[in-house]
Amino acid sequence: MDTQQRVLACLADGQFHSGEALAGRLGLSRAAIWKATRALAAAGVEIHAVRGRGYRLAGSLEPLDEASIRVELGPHSMALLDRLEILTETDSTNAHLMARALDGSRPGWVCLAESQRGGRGRQGRRWHSPPGRNIYLSVLWRYAAGPEALAGLSLAVGVVAATVLREAGLAEVGLKWPNDLLCRGRKLGGVLLESSGESGGSCFVVVGIGLNVAMPRVGADAIDQPWCDLAGELGTATPSRNRLAGRLLDRLLPLLADYPGLGLEPWLEQWHALDVLAGNQVRLLLGQREVLGRHCGVDRDGALLIEHGGSVQRYHAGEVSLREAG
16 A cells, blocks of 8 residues: 555545644654645545644545455455555556556456546546546456457446446446446446457456446536436445445456356346347447447347348447437
8 A cells, every 4th residue: 555545544534634643653754744645635635734733535535445345355256366456546447457468467457546547438538537436447357369259248247337236226227338337327337348469369358347436526517428426326325435346356357257168148138137228219320320220239249239221230349339319
């Protein structure tokens, strides 16, 4: 745990702590405490500094904690976990692990961050990533087969995330192809997969999950679509970030380990049950071209099925944007 994380953990109760008290508790100089609070503030953590009283957060929060996350993992998931890394701030957890993958890091490396400077969604869209409130999680995995063996993986990851949220009490959560987690028509989270490899050879994939837990309203006006968070939906029943992260990993690590042998098939029925646009008339955007038709679900490779012009056509992720017609 770096100095910023240690200071953040001390301030998590929302009470005032003097620089002297923090320095003594952490075995640091007062200058180091001042530097850490300045860095946290620069990352977007709202810290009040009052002469004679010390430092406190604008509100209490739960810092990410490795031990609290690990306690949610079963024996199989623990065996699959290579490393659990928690960063105070990063460009994006996916970008961080893509770089580690190129350095030869082993499968099962997990990265979480308190905040992201350049969080990304699908097609390069910005993912609003304020500090200390949400989940930004990525996992690196390697495969002997090429990227073609991973067809439909993002949909299976979406099922895992939705299942964890339903078990946490959010009955209204659903999925929109290819990677959106929705609640009553508003975006709650998303999945972003990035991979590298050659057809017929080995490959690696970084699986990213972003989830709105307690999104601060300050700065949220930059989000360009209707959104929601768990705190707004579940109130005091909102599970902790550490518990959610641990339960996501407990489902996600076995999925990644087993996927080449199983494919999307075991997850298809659940995906169709969670599909918020099932049977609706939809509009697909393929660059400058538009297709109108009826949404017919997905096939075993995760391709979107749209009925139009008297037949059902297949469309792959990365080529289309999906919106409900009208």
